[in-house]
């Protein structure tokens with residue numbers, strides 16, 4: 001009700017405000033550094049944004065300005081770090097939990113990539129099982145269970161629901177990712193959800209971890225690439241397993257901005273079969 005009042009109250013939120021201010025200061029500094037550089041072919045986000053500010057200078061309703069570039073960069077870091085890291089964390093936990101699936105991924109990676117020095121994103125097409133496993137990780141972990149808050153800019157009707165202009169919408173992504181009508185074993189880890197009967201990768205329309213529509217996650221392609229490259233690089237090199245004497249995995253999530261795994265120990269054991277060829 002009174003968001004401004006927070007800055008006058010003591011508490012741990014003050015630490016968040018301090019970090020936020022430090023991040024803003026850093027990005028502001030980077031923006032100034034970019035402006036001082038000699039004009040060049042735009043090759044990073046801030047340079048592109050600054051050139052857009054110049055192009056839109058005569059547009060009275062332009063939203064491109066130097067305050068916004070700071071917030072947009074913050075949004076990209078906020079949206080793009082925890083989500084991808086948490087998904088990878090879940091991927092390793094599921095691989096420990098489903099040892100046979102982990103071995104099958106390692107077998108496929110070994111057979112297809114052989115002694116190739118590094119995996120490329122284009123290799124996913126030759127790695128249908130690995131690709132399906134990663135999709136299943138994203139589906140079952142449902143890291144972003146509820147999409148961003150939206151508001152109807154005009155009155156509309158969807159699936160017989162009338163939504164007047166101004167209605168606040170919170171897309172429940174978990175409802176589709178676990179919908180028993182869309183997934184054969186919706187509550188279980190099953191890479192078969194993304195494979196056809198011949199073992200080829202198969203798209204499922206209900207796979208919407210990045211949401212959909214105009215406001216679909218702008219980092220979707222980057223996230224998919226990062227996840228694939230990290231997963232397909234880690235799995236041939238290490239076997240992931242529980243440490244000796246472990247009580248077992250804890251699969252329940254901790255609810256926060258994203259659905260986090262519980263803190264727990266897993267071991268990355270170097271696979272002897274893979275010691276030599278990769279550089």
Ligand code: HEM
Nearest residue numbers: 075079080083084087144147148209210211215217219223
């Ligand atoms: C596994 C990784 C990721 C998942 C599951 C994910 C998921 C999502 C979802 C569900 C939304 C809300 C879409 C909506 O309904 O409006 C969203 C928004 C957003 N994501 Fe991601 N995301 C991921 C990675 C990334 C990355 C790598 C970036 C950028 C580098 C990013 C940047 C953003 C931003 C800026 C928004 C807000 C977009 C807007 O307000 O229009 N995300 N993401």
